[in-house]
Amino acid sequence: MVELARTPVVLEVPATVGALGDVAAFVLRLAGRAGLDRRAAYRLRLAVDELATNIVMHGYRGGDGRITVRGRSGPGGVQITLEDSAPAFDPVAGRLPPCPGVPPQDRRIGGLGIHLALTSVDAFAYVHRDGRNISTLTVKAEGTDPCPPRP
Template sequence: MGDMVEPASKPSVLDVPAKIGALGEIAAFVLRLAGRAGLGKQATYRIRLAVDELATNIIMHGYRGGCGRITVRGRSGPGGVRIVLEDTAPPFDPVEGCLPPATGVPPQRRRVGGLGIHLALTSVDEYSYARMDGRNTSTLTVKAEGTDPCPPRP
């Protein structure tokens, strides 16, 4: 994403308690970055969906409702938006925990959970996870519509 961020741009940072009530603040942060990047509706929706799903997962499953914080860092530019979520919850790589939906199984017999992570990871153009210095770090990138894999129909 080297062409996405202009050299003079500074990353934006948001640090919030790992509580459901903070999801609105995280969403507003992501929407501001998407607006600065000039993302269209589809790309904006995709990055917001992915960040919301991962942040919710951190709150509900990582910290299990206990005390914790989520740091959200973002950069935007003409090519798209990159968001980094960091937390100190127990190690969890969303890619390892992501199972595709069991579409051939009746809904009442499907396992509970996992669909949110699947939606998040398939909504972004790039995703990576790392565990460093006791922190989970998820990096999500959505490119601007000019490079959108699902451009709107005319």
């Protein structure tokens, strides 16, 4: 079980490509507070970035919209929840696992990014409730960083 703060911190951004940097910075701040090592922080940022990008590009399709990002951190890890009011989309149903025997040029386009995102986190949940997509991602702390920064 991941020990997390009871009260989440919240970031609300417009659903634009320009706001994705703010989402990434928010996620990395929470990862730092939780003491996640670089590898775990990267896995979380990768997953959140992929899902937030999909909300902007495919959910709202460049139209007006908002993304609410809720984050909770603690010594056990970080949990991020993304909420939007774009059309319903379950990332689990939309992911495509890699096709090892099929050359890249012959593979169907789309879905692989979601697969990478969902397999990079320790837990993922999706629900569509009250007209909102709610995706929750959790990354557990992995202990000490095997590649600490150079002095």
